[in-house]
Amino acid sequence: MSTEHPARTVGRVNLIATEELTKVYGGRVRALDRLTVSVEPGIIGLVGANGAGKSTLIKILLGLLPPTRGSARVLGLDPLTQGDQVRARVGYMPEHDCLPPDLIAAELVTHLARISGLPPTAARERASEALRHVGLYEERYRQVGGYSTGMKQRVKLAQALVHDPDLLLLDEPTNGLDPAGREAMLELISRIGKEFGISIVVCSHLLGEVERICDTLVAIDGGKLLRADRIESMTTATGVLVVEVDEGIEELAEALAALEPQRDGPALLVPLAGEETYDQVLRAVAERELPLHRLDQRHHRVAELFSPEVAA
Amino acid sequence: MTSVIHDIGYQRYQGARLGRGFAVRSLYLHSLRTAYGLGRSAKAKIFSWLVAGLVLTVAAVVAGVRAITGEVLMDYPEFADGAVVLVVLFVAVVAPELVSRDLRSGVLALYFSRPLRRTDYAWAKLAALVSALWLLLAAPMLVMFVAGAFSMDSWSGVWREAGDFAGGLGYAALYAVVFGSIALAIASLIGRRAVAAGAVVAAFLVTTPVVGLLEVVGGENAQYLAGLFSPATLMLGVHGWLFGEVDALYPGPFGLWYGVVTVAVVAAFTGALLMRYRRVQR
Numbered sequence: 001m002s003t004e005h006p007a008r009t010v011g012r013v014n015l016i017a018t019e020e021l022t023k024v025y026g027g028r029v030r031a032l033d034r035l036t037v038s039v040e041p042g043i044i045g046l047v048g049a050n051g052a053g054k055s056t057l058i059k060i061l062l063g064l065l066p067p068t069r070g071s072a073r074v075l076g077l078d079p080l081t082q083g084d085q086v087r088a089r090v091g092y093m094p095e096h097d098c099l100p101p102d103l104i105a106a107e108l109v110t111h112l113a114r115i116s117g118l119p120p121t122a123a124r125e126r127a128s129e130a131l132r133h134v135g136l137y138e139e140r141y142r143q144v145g146g147y148s149t150g151m152k153q154r155v156k157l158a159q160a161l162v163h164d165p166d167l168l169l170l171d172e173p174t175n176g177l178d179p180a181g182r183e184a185m186l187e188l189i190s191r192i193g194k195e196f197g198i199s200i201v202v203c204s205h206l207l208g209e210v211e212r213i214c215d216t217l218v219a220i221d222g223g224k225l226l227r228a229d230r231i232e233s234m235t236t237a238t239g240v241l242v243v244e245v246d247e248g249i250e251e252l253a254e255a256l257a258a259l260e261p262q263r264d265g266p267a268l269l270v271p272l273a274g275e276e277t278y279d280q281v282l283r284a285v286a287e288r289e290l291p292l293h294r295l296d297q298r299h300h301r302v303a304e305l306f307s308p309e310v311a312a
Numbered sequence: 313m314t315s316v317i318h319d320i321g322y323q324r325y326q327g328a329r330l331g332r333g334f335a336v337r338s339l340y341l342h343s344l345r346t347a348y349g350l351g352r353s354a355k356a357k358i359f360s361w362l363v364a365g366l367v368l369t370v371a372a373v374v375a376g377v378r379a380i381t382g383e384v385l386m387d388y389p390e391f392a393d394g395a396v397v398l399v400v401l402f403v404a405v406v407a408p409e410l411v412s413r414d415l416r417s418g419v420l421a422l423y424f425s426r427p428l429r430r431t432d433y434a435w436a437k438l439a440a441l442v443s444a445l446w447l448l449l450a451a452p453m454l455v456m457f458v459a460g461a462f463s464m465d466s467w468s469g470v471w472r473e474a475g476d477f478a479g480g481l482g483y484a485a486l487y488a489v490v491f492g493s494i495a496l497a498i499a500s501l502i503g504r505r506a507v508a509a510g511a512v513v514a515a516f517l518v519t520t521p522v523v524g525l526l527e528v529v530g531g532e533n534a535q536y537l538a539g540l541f542s543p544a545t546l547m548l549g550v551h552g553w554l555f556g557e558v559d560a561l562y563p564g565p566f567g568l569w570y571g572v573v574t575v576a577v578v579a580a581f582t583g584a585l586l587m588r589y590r591r592v593q594r
Contacts, residue, residue, distance in 0.1 A: 062425050084331070084429075087425055087426050087427050092421075098419050101417065102413070103352075111338070112426070113577055114338035115423060115428055116335070116426050116427065117328075117427060118327070118330070119327065119328055119331040122327050122328075126325060131324065133322065163329075164325035195321070196494060235340040
């Protein structure tokens, strides 16, 4: 991994490894249930519905929460006993609002860089750098309170990045952003992972969003591991074409019977075997002169990934 | 050469990482500056500097009267006692500024995900408030000392004045620890600054009638001990115990009690503060 940045490699150690990790709140609520997973450096998408246990996992990885049972290792360190060392090498971007509105962005990030252990001068320089990398230039001398949601998300990312961590933990980084803002944020995360060579865990409840930038996906539900795999193996398994025609859907289904299509409301789901599937579908539609309304590869949603046939 | 500024790309950080002790020191300094609005807008500076201006003015008047007439209006510990209303106002505004703001903005998540522990945060904030309060009392005392020392005829006089000054600084430190720990523990429970400020003032005010009531209805011993029930009179008792006569019934023969209760109060409120940050969410 990250051949351009050999210094980044953490030896033969896994980026993150958990063993039977379990967290029970108040003796009843089981946030994590015997989660065993290990991932290699890269951009990792951690997907699951709200309440699936993503934030609990992140807090355990940061050493902020002790697991009820099981163990975790981050960058080869035990967050339970070596929390300080883990937190010095990890950057964390929380999901919720966490910026004091009365502070100037540059001052806030500089201050937080010092709390991460950077000497005063280095802290100031790296704060400017980090803010520049996330796309904040002159605005960084204004109070955070006057920022748009997109700018605030960028400051949150900058403070996670300021101390040059080996791993970034991003909790729902696109929350509250409009489509363009989401796009820009994903682009930025992808750049940080690929060009800066920093490993990233991106938490999201939107699979469609993270799958585009990740090279590994970890899906959890109800605190249990559903799947953890390289993204290539996942997309081939879930590749499906959605075909919608304004009329004659039955006719089309018959014509495509060899491809074993499934009805899904007004649409037809055709398993994607390769490029030729597109041709077959288009030919069938053209031959019958059906009004084609939609033809695209399905955007996976967490729900699909969680459905039994996919999880199996 | 072109005039284009090249994006030099991402640079790794190879320099020193100073760790937890440095993190705590940085938070302490940042918070101490916050107490006086340094590095913030002019609006944030107004209150602290107004209070500081008031106590400095009083000190200048005391020093001036002494220089001209030779009369000592108040000695160092009396000066601290006299400033109690301003001290209460100061902690009521500054304590919420230091902790309530952080509770409300959610910035604690950013602190606790760094090599700084929850109790480190509490200690740094407490140290900052106590320091800010001590400076508020020590600076005017310094004015009084400088004026007093210059009006002395002999070195032994200056020496004696320095001893009194040192005692005053120690008493100011005790004052700062007592009022700082109480105010910060209360403010750390409330996210809204205005509410927190009200709660701090109330905590210092509601205890005053208790003292008054005990003084009126109690027997002789109850009157001596009445001062234990409010921070300001508690300090007055300690003052009497450490420096002799004060203008109050207490501490009477119970000086040691006042000392012990003061230590207990500081320990209890500091403990409560640490507990609070062990549990606080986010």
